[in-house]
Amino acid sequence: MHLFKKENGNVERVNFSNSYKFVIDLVNVSGITYLLAQNKNGQLELYTLDKNNWKLLFQKNLIPMKFLKxxxxxxVNSALILALGENDKQIILDINGxxxxxxxxxxxxxxxxxxxxxxxxxxxFAKIWQLNGIGPINVNSKNEIMAIIETSIHGNKETLVFTGREDDTLDNKFKIYSSKDNYQNPIFNRDGIGEFTAYFAREVDGVILIGSNNGFVELIKDKDTFALQSPSQSVLPGSYNGSQLSKTKLNDIIPxxxxxVYILTQGKGLWKIENKKLTKE
Structure with a gap:
């Protein structure tokens, strides 16, 4: 397994430790690169990149899963570590352990x-957890929620959460809930969206991009309400831009x-939207 770094157009190999069994995830926060790995003993290890070498920060008797970015x-402005502990309980760590x-x-x-x-x-179970709070906030939804974003796109500051259809429910509407009414009633829903499930949401230039299992769509402000549309404000119009990422599972959208904006896909590589032009990296 190899890891490479691209800087100023130059690509060079980064030295790897022989202790790794799996490299799980990679993130850069405030100019510092962190690598989440699992060693040969099945333990979680967190490293930082020091020039071209990895420096071990800490080791835990946990199974690493990913960075929560x-x-x-x-x-990326901050990151937490998601891991598995005893009895498969999910554990959240900060980058200091x-x-x-x-x-x-x-x-x-x-x-x-x-x-x-x-x-x-x-x-x-449609919960929103407060890192510094005692208990969760319950969203009044039969479906799971994943995507969450704090935004002022609707005029005032609010937190929005997004839902899609789960296999154990007959409700196939795509819904959006707001913190303005404590997530009790959907402020937006869309019939017939089928298997669309929102994985994450990112705001770029006044538009919220929603990444999903079926490409990405835009959420825009339409007068006093919301409108959901295929990419047209974030990407220049045209058959090329409209077709390249349709029905493509996305791993992340990173402004x-x-x-x-960089778009990480499953099976179609890394893409970039720059000044509304879509190109493959």
């Missing part, structure tokens, strides 16, 4: 996405600025 309009798991979380709870203000995490 808080992503705002300029990129401190346990940040909500106190009332049980073995049945799962954590999905960290909000762009780093204070909230969506979870199983670098209000004009540049």
């Amino acid at each position: 808080s992503i705002d309009k300029s990129g 401190n346990n940040k798991t909500p106190q009332s979380a049980t073995n049945n709870d799962k954590f999905y996405q960290l909000s762009n203000d780093t204070k909230l995490i969506t979870g199983r 670098i600025s209000n004009k540049t």
Whole structure:
């Protein structure tokens, strides 16, 4: 297994430790690159990149899963570590190794996405967990929620969560809930959207991009309400731009600025939207 770094157009190999069994995830926060790995003993290890070598920060008797990334309009602003502990209980750590798991979380709870203000995490059973709070906020939804974003696109600051259809429910509407009414009634729903499930949401240049199991769509403000549409404001119109990422499962959408966005896909590689032009990297 090899890892490479691209800097100023140059690609060079980064030295790897022989102790790794699996490299799980990689993230850059405030100019520091962190690598989440599992060693040959099955333990979690966190490293930072020091020049071209990896420096071990800490090791835990946990199974690493991924980084929970808080992503705002300029990129990743913070990250937490999601891991498995005893009896498959999900554990949340900060990058210093401190346990940040909500106190009332049980073995049945799962954590999905960290909000762009780093204070909230969506979870199983339509819950929103407060990192510094005692208990979760319950969304009045029969479906799971994953995507979460704090935004002012609707005029005033609010937190939005997004839902899709689960296999164990007949409700196939795509819905959006708001913190304005404590997530009790959907402020937007869409019939006939089928298998669309929102994985994450990122705001770029006044448009919320929703990544899903079926490409990505735009959520825009339409007078006093919301409108959901295929990419047209974030990407220049045209058959090429409209077809390349349709029906493509996305791993992430990461804004670098209000004009540049990277899109990580499953099976179609890395793409970039820059000044509304879509190109493959």
